[in-house]
Amino acid sequence: MESPLLDGEVVQGRGSRGRSFSVDTQTLRSSQERASEALARARLGTPLEDQGSFGNSHWRWTIVFAIFTFAMALMPVILSLAVPRWALLVCSIVIVALQILFLLIGVLALRNFGKMMKLPVPRTKAGLLAASQRRFKHIVVVPCYLDTIPVLETCLRSLAASPVAEKLLVVMAFEQKAPELQEKVGFVKERFGQSFGMLMFTFHQVDFVREIAGGCSNKNFALHQAFEQIQNDPQGYTYTITTCDTDTIFHSYYFEGLEAVYNDRNPSLDSIEYCVWQTPLFYNWNLDERPFFVRSTGIVRSMMMLGGLISFNLNPMSVFSYPLELGMKVGFINPRYSVDDIIAKVRWMCATNSAVPVKLLPIPCISGPTNGLSFCSEFSEWTKQNGRWMIGAAESFHYFLIHWTGSPFFSGLKWILIFFAYYSVLLCSSAIISLVATIPGLLQDWQISGWPSWFPVEKVSLRLLTVTLMFSLQYVTISIAFFIDHQAKTLLEVKERIHFLRNLFHFLMAPFTLLVYSVFTLFALVEFLFRGKKAAGHNMAAKVGLKAEDRGKDAQKAAAP
DSSP states (O other): OOOGGGGSOEEEEESSTTOEEEEETTSOOOHHHHHHHHHHHHHHOOOOOOOOOOOOSSSSTHHHHHHHHHHHHTHHHHHHHHOTTTHHHHHHHHHHHHHHHHHHHHHHHHHHHTTTTOOOOOOSHHHHHHHHHOEEEEEEEEEESSOOHHHHHHHHHHHHTSTTGGGEEEEEEEETTOTTHHHHHHHHHHHHTTSSSEEEEEEEOOOTTTOOSSHHHHHHHHHHHHHHHGGGSOTTEEEEEEEOOSSEEOOTTHHHHHHHHHHHHOOOSSOOOOOEEEOOEEOOSSGGGSOHHHHHHHHHHHHHIIIIITTTTOOOOSSEEEEHHHHHHTTSOOTTSSOHHHHHHHHHHHHHTSOOOEEEOOOOEEEOOOOOSSHHHHHHHHHHHHHHHHHHHHHHHHHHHHHOOSOSHHHHHHHHHHHIIIIIIIIIIHHHHHHHHTSTTTSOOOEEOOOOTTSSOSOEEHHHHHHHHHHHHHHHHHHHHHHHHHHHHHHTTOOOOOOHHHHHHHHHHHHHHHHHHHHHHHHHHHHHHHHGGGGGSOOOOOOTTOOOOOHHHHHHHSOOO
8 A cells, every 4th residue: 555645756855943744845835935935946056957868778988997807806817928037026026016906095095094083173254154053964864675673663763862863854765666664754754853853755767768867876866855845945044965875874973074075175155165165984883793705895885985995085875975967057967877875976077067076074984784684695795796896986987087078187197097006006906916916827927037046046937926915905905995994894883793813713714705795796897788778787685684773872972983
């Protein structure tokens, strides 16, 4: 039986403390209300209209991305046929260079982690005046499809714990075909109806002519509905947009931190500098209960976000915030793509002809790792999500090449080269290059002599030297990732029960995990080559393995930034 709520979008919230209300947006409005909205629309402007359409399903620049990725992964084989004498030497240089890049990301991650909970303050009188005069409202989109009620409750409880919860317009973005829809909507209304400045429900039905089913189309619909809602707001508000996954536990000071970095980036009321603020994500939601491949991936991914995505200005991931004006400039989110985070950066750059940098928001959040109810289901979810992320990266590569106008030239060129090096080479190919190049007998080995007299041997195999350097550098970097994870648990007051020997096993298995990760990302690219755009759908991650977490009280006990 369908919910009666689906007859129209229902908005519920707290206009003034203690008063709740609901509005059916399909109810006819008075001419006075329409005139008021028209004035507000003139003040805020109108989001860019989506006039796009699906391109060719198979003949896409994604093919070029896949071909280069496969060429990099099979580089040892190609070189063994082209220049057999020099193949191992070239591969050794590439392998060591990639491990140095991996280590650099670890060092940069340590630097950014040292900035946690340190917020900027206005440095000039003009900046102080602008900060004091701004009145913020924060639009927060919380999508929900397969998410269980305990996971949904944990996310919303963390938002309600914010000291500025009255500034939040929380948009519950449901799909009309979401399972247990009535129960979820009823629970949220009853439990959180008085918790925010406004609580809004949207129910998205996929338009298969212009959209693909998934997070992008759902969030895009929710943001357009939220924009319609704020038309009635009085003038003078500064709006931000925050999108997240339902398995997100916000720090209670997230939005106060967002206001601080917004004011620091925009010391004047007369202009807005486009950028996106990325919160560091740590996957310590029941992470100690996950198998080694899920836990190792989560720990390394947190480090890669801190030292790679943010430091190299690549793209936001999962939970991020940006000015409303930036969202309107691009028409919010492209509903024909599968992942809204990677494509967001590309879309912003192409639409604004500017770099749109990724800035650190030094307030950490917790995100749920991939999970399942059994070892097999955990592995299935892990491989599915790894493939989805790589296809999303390949599709973003396609979007950039067809929409980039060449301005800004150097920023765009720098970004696409780093993007390819990060996703195609480092994440997808490096582990496979290392494995294939060091297989005994495949490539002609070198014997390196001329060592000092104190050295125990006269000659050393280049293959052995490469393997030694590779694992040494890799384990140093993985040590940094595990150290950051340990410190993050202290910062976030996360309690985990994991034995030293099990933690050591996860540490030692991390290189093997990254190798298997690379193999399945290559499989995902092969699938895309055969299935085309159909393989780029957003496969919803299961959250059934996550338990409810009462982080609201814990977050309130944490020291204010």
